[in-house]
Amino acid sequence: MLHLRVITPADRTAEVTGLLERTVGTAHLVVLEGAARDPRGDLVLCDVAREAGDAVLSELRAMGIDKSGSVSVDEIGLSLSARADRAEKEAPGEAADAVLWEQLSDATHEESTLSVTYLAFLMLATMIAACGVVLDNAILIVGAMAVGPEFGPLAGICTALVRRTPRLAWRSVIALIAGFAAAMLVTVGFSLLMDALGLFTDEQVEGDRPNTRFIYDPDAFSFVVAALAGTAGMLSLTSAKSGALVGVAISVTTVPAAANAAVAFSYREYAQAWGSTEQLLLNLAGIVLAGTATLLVQKALWRRSRRRAQRTG
Incomplete structure (x- = not known):
């Protein structure tokens, strides 16, 4: 109630x-x-x-x-x-x-705002992920995924497309692009600092990393998992099951891909940087497409349910 x-x-x-x-x-x-x-x-x-x-x-x-x-x-x-x-x-x-569309719009509007807090979380998540990819540590990667706040603007884009609210879409796109750009730029500086301190090395970045290789080696499953996560994320938001969002956050390779792209770029490993960028774009596209489709299906089913109830009533 x-x-x-x-x-x-x-x-x-x-x-x-x-x-x-x-x-x-x-x-x-x-x-x-x-x-x-x-x-x-x-x-x-x-x-x-x-x-x-x-x-x-x-x-x-x-x-x-x-x-x-x-x-x-x-x-x-x-x-x-x-x-x-x-x-x-x-x-x-x-x-x-x-689905409470007004509540969904209000929630995504707040979560998709380019604020200092949003930027801080995204930067911190990306730097944690940078440590994870260099050390080939899956635990750090999962932690970075959970910290990242990027699902907020992604949900904002999905909601804006379904509700046809250009202002929310524009706000969300700006938060997404500017947020990742700032986080990756800071992570490049972080990587150079860690290299100067001897904590990151060429051998670590160029070497075989079996636990985190998937981050810069995208395939069809990258899009499939992103689409499934996007569907689960939107269902979580519309049904007020916020706990499921944590699972969504650690299912998609957005923050780790951005981190690996930044680290690889700082070490002039451009092939890795491009592969990570592809991974990032595939995940973002999969989430937006699946999230939007989920909202459209929910909207259609709810309208059908209400019409049926009105006829029987």
Whole structure:
């Protein structure tokens, strides 16, 4: 269940409560007249089944409540209520399959912003991966994958393509390109520093690295794994199963490929640098294509489910 909190102008309260009362899947409607001070108006509280959440949010935005008042949504961790249970049963579809498009757009907008924190995580992840590829240490590679924040802008691109929001797409592309460019540039400097300290050597970079060779030797499986990870990542975001994102992060070779390209470039190993760049591009393309396709399928299936429920209702 979702907890909906709406601040609405007093002259729009009846319209808002009317929407919530006629929506299948709502419970515990509360109206506090004159409770809101900034902006001034009434406070409307309601619990909404996740399956009905997207439709309610879309209607409230169409009414302009997000501009004249405020709309916020929280996940309910525990609800002990027979009325809430009944509302969830009456709502069309399954909660696990429901997509809150407004929530998805808001989450990807935040995660795809080119911020200092985003850059710091990406740079640190790339430098950790650089140590992993030079030392041929798979544990460091996995750690770098988990630290990397690059799935945020990738999810932003997928969401922007499906929702047709150019601003989100542009923001995500800038975060992705500028982030990787900055991280790789810093990693080149890091590699030169480590070489000067005698911690990185030509022999390590040029030698056989059985545990990490896949990073600069892409093949068809690189794209296949990226596509599977992209699908899993988008399902994780839309179903609020955030724990699965960790598995997605350590499934794709984006950060390690960027790191190996930077290290190889600093040692003038251009063949390795190009192979790593191919690996990076294959993974990015696979994630975006699969993630976008996943959202399109979810959107189509959810619309079909709602139409079927409306006909039977």
